[in-house]
Amino acid sequence: MSTDxxxxxxxxxxxxTAADGPDIFNIGDPVYGSPASPELFLIDFYSYASGFALAxxxxxxxxxxxxxxxxxxxxxxxxxxxCSPRAIGVGASECMTFTxxx
Numbered sequence: 001m002s003t004d005x006x007x008x009x010x011x012x013x014x015x016x017t018a019a020d021g022p023d024i025f026n027i028g029d030p031v032y033g034s035p036a037s038p039e040l041f042l043i044d045f046y047s048y049a050s051g052f053a054l055a056x057x058x059x060x061x062x063x064x065x066x067x068x069x070x071x072x073x074x075x076x077x078x079x080x081x082x083c084s085p086r087a088i089g090v091g092a093s094e095c096m097t098f099t100x101x102x
Contacts (some may be wrong), residue, residue, distance in 0.1 A: 002093045003054045005076045008046065011053055013074040013093075015041040039070075047076070059100060066102035072096060 005011060016037030045055035053074075059065070076095040 002047070002074050002076070005026070005047045005051050005053050006091075007049045007051050007079045009077055011045050011047060011055070012072050013043040013055060013072055013075045014043065015043060015057070015072050017068065017070060045074075063102070065100045067099065069097060069099045071097045098102055 002011065014035070016035075017039045018037040042058075043055050043057055045053055047053035055074075076091045076093070078089045078091050086100045
C-alpha cells in the first residue's frame, strides 16, 4: 500500500529478505529492498486517480515461512514537470518491514 503517489501511474515494489540502504540506482533515495537478497520479488502495481495504490500479493500456506521477515520498498514513475520529486522522474515510498506469522 502506498499513498501520495502520482495518479494513475506505474509502481514497482522490491520485496526481499535482505535490506540495503545505499542509493544504488543514484536516484536520491536509498533502496531498502536489496537486489542481492536471496529472496527477491518484484511486484508491479498501478495507482488510482486519487493517488492511492494497493498491490495484493498471495502468501502461500507454507509453515516454513512462519517467522520470515521481509522488507518492501516501492518506486513510482512521476514523469517530468513541476511536481516531479526528482530530476529523473522517479520517487520512492517509505520502507516497510513485515514478519509472516504462523
